[in-house]
Amino acid sequence: MTSDKRDAAKPSDAWFATTRWTVVLSAGDSSSPHAATALESLCRAYWYPLYAYVRRRGHSPPDAQDLTQEFFSQLLEHHWIARADRHKGRFRSFLLMAMNRFLANEWDKVKTLKRGGQVQRVPLSLDAAETRYAQEPADTSTPEQVFEKQWVLALLDSVLSHLREQYVRDGKAVLFDMLKPCLIGSRELQPYAAIAAELDMTEGAVKVAVCRLRERYRERLKGEIAHTVASPGDVEEELRHLFRVLARR
């Protein structure tokens, strides 16, 4: 969609007003249905980094599962957003701050009550989360570093999954799967001639398709980041921050 492309590449103030974190922040502590949907959608995309954070802080798998579920239930039921800094807050920082507050003040109370029949406002695949966490390579990262690294992976995963879905909808899943290594590599590593022969395309057509894929990827990535920050100027800075998160490994 042309307008989406333009908007994601250059976030205008009007478009930015509709990004998820902006919608949530603008709603403040009022229970606007738009804000609730936007917040739920953000939680759905970024719950795993928080699970990994809680695990790295030393909680057992069952506790981490209860804790993550309870945290998100309370986040959606209560009006914690009013505590977020409207001017410079990012969803990433807010989530970590809210979790730390929750761990310090709420978790003991919740544990002693140990209610039955939790309301699952956000259905989280918590069993799969532990399998995934167990596969993470052991390293000496702090819980905060684990959270940030998993945040980047969740973001990229969401960007690439949506991108692939677009190609699948257009009946071009094979094209996407063949071209995706070109998102990161140079032409020497992925010779267009070989791809062209495999896909029965001309080399020129492959070149155009690669350019388009890269463009769509960058737009989608910046658009996705825009959903988690409070102003258009933060997108580029957040992108650089996330790069540094991975580069310090």
Add this chain to the structure above:
Amino acid sequence: MSAMRICSVCGKPLAANAPQGLCPECLLNAALGTGVDVGPDSQSQAESGKVSFVAPTPDELAKPFPQLEIMGFVGQGGMGAVYKARQKALERVVALKILPPGIGRDPAFAERFAREAKALAKLNHPGIVTLYEFGQADGLFLFPDGVR
């Protein structure tokens, strides 16, 4: 146990949950340095596989520039990044421009850079930013008048 996979571009180990099997660091690098606008220059840069310049954070600049209080990041272009800073001793606001580290290693560029900086320092006009200082501190830098 399956053999550890390696990214074919940067050579770093690839985690089992790498997004779509691609190296996350290289994926972000491909989007960096392109600005929020996606222009033809950035596209050709990504195509050639060049490593983009990652602007240092204000905290990272505190050590090489102890005489400055870095107030914030202003912007980034093809030739470096600009920060708003305060010269502590003189209590004046200045701009700090950092050039990509690799550029300083080219002697011809360093010589040209010094020549241009000297020429700029001699100019004094309301339409031209005044240059206060230039030099090397973990890379080339310029120190023009503050951003207002």
